[in-house]
Amino acid sequence: MTEDSAKERILCAAEALFAESGFDATPTSRIAEQAGVPKGLVHYYFRHKADLLTALVERLPDERIEPSVVVVPGDLAGSLRRLVRELDHRFSRSLGLSHLLWREADTHHVVRDALHERFQVLVRQVRAVILAATGGVLPPADVEHASGLLARAVSHRHATARHSDDDLPAEFDGELTFIADALVSKTAPA
Amino acid sequence: MTEDSAKERILCAAEALFAESGFDATPTSRIAEQAGVPKGLVHYYFRHKADLLTALVERLPDERIEPSVVVVPGDLAGSLRRLVRELDHRFSRSLGLSHLLWREADTHHVVRDALHERFQVLVRQVRAVILAATGGVLPPADVEHASGLLARAVSHRHATARHSDDDLPAEFDGELTFIADALVSKTAPA
Amino acid sequence: MTEDSAKERILCAAEALFAESGFDATPTSRIAEQAGVPKGLVHYYFRHKADLLTALVERLPDERIEPSVVVVPGDLAGSLRRLVRELDHRFSRSLGLSHLLWREADTHHVVRDALHERFQVLVRQVRAVILAATGGVLPPADVEHASGLLARAVSHRHATARHSDDDLPAEFDGELTFIADALVSKTAPA
Amino acid sequence: MTEDSAKERILCAAEALFAESGFDATPTSRIAEQAGVPKGLVHYYFRHKADLLTALVERLPDERIEPSVVVVPGDLAGSLRRLVRELDHRFSRSLGLSHLLWREADTHHVVRDALHERFQVLVRQVRAVILAATGGVLPPADVEHASGLLARAVSHRHATARHSDDDLPAEFDGELTFIADALVSKTAPA
DNA sequence: AATGAATGAGACTTCATTCAT
DNA sequence: AATGAATGAAGTCTCATTCAT
Numbered sequence: 057m058t059e060d061s062a063k064e065r066i067l068c069a070a071e072a073l074f075a076e077s078g079f080d081a082t083p084t085s086r087i088a089e090q091a092g093v094p095k096g097l098v099h100y101y102f103r104h105k106a107d108l109l110t111a112l113v114e115r116l117p118d119e120r121i122e123p124s125v126v127v128v129p130g131d132l133a134g135s136l137r138r139l140v141r142e143l144d145h146r147f148s149r150s151l152g153l154s155h156l157l158w159r160e161a162d163t164h165h166v167v168r169d170a171l172h173e174r175f176q177v178l179v180r181q182v183r184a185v186i187l188a189a190t191g192g193v194l195p196p197a198d199v200e201h202a203s204g205l206l207a208r209a210v211s212h213r214h215a216t217a218r219h220s221d222d223d224l225p226a227e228f229d230g231e232l233t234f235i236a237d238a239l240v241s242k243t244a245p246a
Numbered sequence: 247m248t249e250d251s252a253k254e255r256i257l258c259a260a261e262a263l264f265a266e267s268g269f270d271a272t273p274t275s276r277i278a279e280q281a282g283v284p285k286g287l288v289h290y291y292f293r294h295k296a297d298l299l300t301a302l303v304e305r306l307p308d309e310r311i312e313p314s315v316v317v318v319p320g321d322l323a324g325s326l327r328r329l330v331r332e333l334d335h336r337f338s339r340s341l342g343l344s345h346l347l348w349r350e351a352d353t354h355h356v357v358r359d360a361l362h363e364r365f366q367v368l369v370r371q372v373r374a375v376i377l378a379a380t381g382g383v384l385p386p387a388d389v390e391h392a393s394g395l396l397a398r399a400v401s402h403r404h405a406t407a408r409h410s411d412d413d414l415p416a417e418f419d420g421e422l423t424f425i426a427d428a429l430v431s432k433t434a435p436a
Numbered sequence: 437m438t439e440d441s442a443k444e445r446i447l448c449a450a451e452a453l454f455a456e457s458g459f460d461a462t463p464t465s466r467i468a469e470q471a472g473v474p475k476g477l478v479h480y481y482f483r484h485k486a487d488l489l490t491a492l493v494e495r496l497p498d499e500r501i502e503p504s505v506v507v508v509p510g511d512l513a514g515s516l517r518r519l520v521r522e523l524d525h526r527f528s529r530s531l532g533l534s535h536l537l538w539r540e541a542d543t544h545h546v547v548r549d550a551l552h553e554r555f556q557v558l559v560r561q562v563r564a565v566i567l568a569a570t571g572g573v574l575p576p577a578d579v580e581h582a583s584g585l586l587a588r589a590v591s592h593r594h595a596t597a598r599h600s601d602d603d604l605p606a607e608f609d610g611e612l613t614f615i616a617d618a619l620v621s622k623t624a625p626a
Numbered sequence: 627m628t629e630d631s632a633k634e635r636i637l638c639a640a641e642a643l644f645a646e647s648g649f650d651a652t653p654t655s656r657i658a659e660q661a662g663v664p665k666g667l668v669h670y671y672f673r674h675k676a677d678l679l680t681a682l683v684e685r686l687p688d689e690r691i692e693p694s695v696v697v698v699p700g701d702l703a704g705s706l707r708r709l710v711r712e713l714d715h716r717f718s719r720s721l722g723l724s725h726l727l728w729r730e731a732d733t734h735h736v737v738r739d740a741l742h743e744r745f746q747v748l749v750r751q752v753r754a755v756i757l758a759a760t761g762g763v764l765p766p767a768d769v770e771h772a773s774g775l776l777a778r779a780v781s782h783r784h785a786t787a788r789h790s791d792d793d794l795p796a797e798f799d800g801e802l803t804f805i806a807d808a809l810v811s812k813t814a815p816a
Numbered sequence: 817a818a819t820g821a822a823t824g825a826g827a828c829t830t831c832a833t834t835c836a837t
Numbered sequence: 838a839a840t841g842a843a844t845g846a847a848g849t850c851t852c853a854t855t856c857a858t
Contacts (some may be wrong), residue, residue: 062839076271078353080270096840099833124837129401158405164269175406204417205395212398213248215348215405216365227394238428252822286823289850360858442818443764458733460650463852467695476819479854538785539729543648555786581804584797585775595728595785596745607774614771632843653827666844669829 063101066073068116070108075152079109079160084169109160113170119143121181127188132237135189139182140210140224140232147214158215179207186239193243202239205231250404253291253403255281257305260298269299270349286384296354303347307334307340316376317378323426329372330422331398331414337404348405369397376429383433392429396422443481447470447495450488455532459489459540478581482619489540493550499526501561507568513616516571519562520590520612521604527594559587566619573623582619586612633671635661637685640678641762645722646708649679649730668675678732683740689713689721691751699760703806705759710802717784728785749777756809763813770807776802 069091088095096213102108126138151215157171259281263272278285292298316328351358373393445478451464451473468475506518541548641653641662658665672678696708731738753773
């Protein structure tokens with residue numbers, strides 16, 4: 057990890073600093089300093105400062121999670137809980153970047169697009185887990201709404217919280233269970 | 247609106263520009279220009295640029311809504327829908343400010359605090375409406391979770407969307423209904 | 437002393453602040469604040485900031501000391517010592533102003549002139565004391581040189597030291613005695 | 627002098643302008659202008675304006691003079707006269723700086739310290755010359771006092787006068803001789 | 817006579833970017 | 838390929854001074 061290429065180190069430094077102080081408030085010189093590279097090198101690799109942002113966004117880690125990893129058929133709440141935990145885990149590795157997405161979405165359309173797409177991926181992921189955990193017995197509209205709700209909740213949490221790797225807060229876990237129960241109750245009445 | 251005091255015009259200009267380009271990317275000179283006042287006046291009223299942010303936050307409109315205005319006892323989904331619509335309405339008047347809150351929360355603790363408090367108010371408001379619409383027959387924990395979920399969803403929507411005053415998008419309306427139904431189903435089984 | 441006129445309070449504040457931070461580094465607004473008067477009043481009495489300096493210089497306390505007050509005929513060293521002590525005493529009441537003179541002499545000719553005249557007064561005073569203490573028996577040239585030397589020493593001390601009212605430092609007292617002795621030895625040989 | 631490095635030219639310009647108008651009253655822009663460099667370069671080399679002062683102080687020429695250069699054993703007055711002349715000579719090359727020291731000593735402790743140390747060096751130098759010119763036959767206390775007096779006189783003169791390289795003014799020469807004579811008379815009586 | 821809101825020039829400083837090497 | 842000196846535009850903020858009241 058210490059032997060990363062200079063370019064890689066620059067990107068890491070940029071990610072950390074942008075997340076900490078924001079894009080505008082971070083001088084390229086400080087990026088160079090933190091990356092341990094000469095100042096000129098930053099602009100050698102990324103002529104314009106905004107190019108750093110673009111590169112960072114393109115480097116976004118894939119947050120796609122194979123449903124089978126977290127799903128236990130018949131246990132919807134548990135499956136969703138494991139999904140969220142896994143997402144949290146991946147997320148925590150790029151916590152900085154996520155903050156960044158929220159901050160700069162308004163002014164850099166590259167970022168805006170990435171943020172939007174990320175949310176879509178999140179929704180699809182939740183849906184996939186719901187389907188895999190419940191079979192196909194639920195009304196599609198309900199699956200849709202539940203997915204949207206949970207995705208929003210997760211996204212909101214990530215945007216707000218600076219939570220580290222600690223476990224799910226009870227409050228959030230309750231909300232998650234609420235959704236799972238609601239869905240399950242739709243299938244039971246029969 | 248043209249006859250506002252200079253100070254007021256400065257705040258409005260700041261709000262609009264901060265929302266459009268972000269705090270850091272907005273020079274005080276552009277604020278002065280847009281407000282139609284000399285550059286010095288901005289710093290006469292707000293010595294530091296950050297004081298503009300503070301003033302803006304303190305000026306945040308009160309988003310407290312009297313439950314009785316939107317509640318129809320027995321119609322939970324409708325009551326929540328009316329609440330959200332009312333919130334959207336008030337929100338749209340300070341849409342710029344809301345974007346601002348999300349953007350600058352990481353770096354300005356005044357903003358961070360305001361954002362957090364705002365969310366708490368939102369949760370309480372949703373809860374109050376749920377209680378008023380359903381009587382006291384629901385399990386408190388479920389009320390709590392439902393309130394949290396809906397508040398998150400609303401907040402997320404406001405943070406993300408640049409929605410104008412148009413009606414609730416079907417998707418969101420579906421999520422809202424999903425929550426209402428889930429709650430109501432908890433009361434029925436008895 | 438609390439019931440001074442506003443104009444007087446402004447001058448006192450200016451003197452203190454100029455001495456502490458220098459002329460350029462002292463905003464007129466801080467002078468007003470320290471004087472407890474509205475900002476406009478400072479410029480009402482002194483249209484230009486430099487006018488404060490002029491007024492301050494014109495207000496310089498008279499440092500002329502009646503020789504008879506300190507002289508004991510036949511005791512030159514003692515007479516000079518008492519003179520210096522008296523000068524120190526008066527000086528300490530306007531310590532700020534004196535610093536000011538040294539600082540701003542280069543750029544404000546009013547100040548330069550005042551400083552120069554002050555030194556001349558000092559020389560004459562020392563000479564008067566020497567003459568009164570020794571009768572007229574000393575060679576005029578020696579009186580001249582001794583006066584010049586002691587005046588320089590006193591002036592240098594005032595310019596350098598932030599001494600409060602404490603007694604003469606031994607070092608300086610030695611120098612003073614050295615001069616007195618030297619003079620007296622010129623008279624004795626006869 | 628035209629081929630000096632940019633950094634050197636900046637320092638020279640700063641020295642000249644600070645001496646002429648004072649530190650506070652000299653804009654960095656004027657320094658750049660006089661040095662013939664772009665405004666940015668001044669802050670490239672000296673991030674803060676005060677750093678110029680520090681650099682200037684550190685660049686102070688060494689004023690230590692080898693006693694043997696000016697001393698003629700047995701000729702105290704002549705030796706001192708040559709010492710002062712030599713000091714004047716070295717001084718005139720940094721006359722501006724000396725003014726500066728006096729002016730800014732109150733507000734910049736770097737300067738204050740430099741000024742103080744300079745005076746100590748001066749005292750030691752005078753003492754060394756006295757000792758070398760008279761052998762060791764004088765009472766140490768008298769040597770001390772004479773050194774202090776002459777150092778003060780020299781220092782005062784440098785602080786006050788804008789003298790160029792012209793010869794010692796008669797007045798000052800008289801004072802110097804007065805001291806020398808006084809000292810010598812202490813050795814003779816035996 | 818007195819006030820304090822208002823002004824605008826200009827100070828210091830930062831920084832993305834260029835360029836010669 | 839890599840560097841870091843150099844640039845100048847632009848930003849924030851201060852302040853003496855004016856002026857209407």
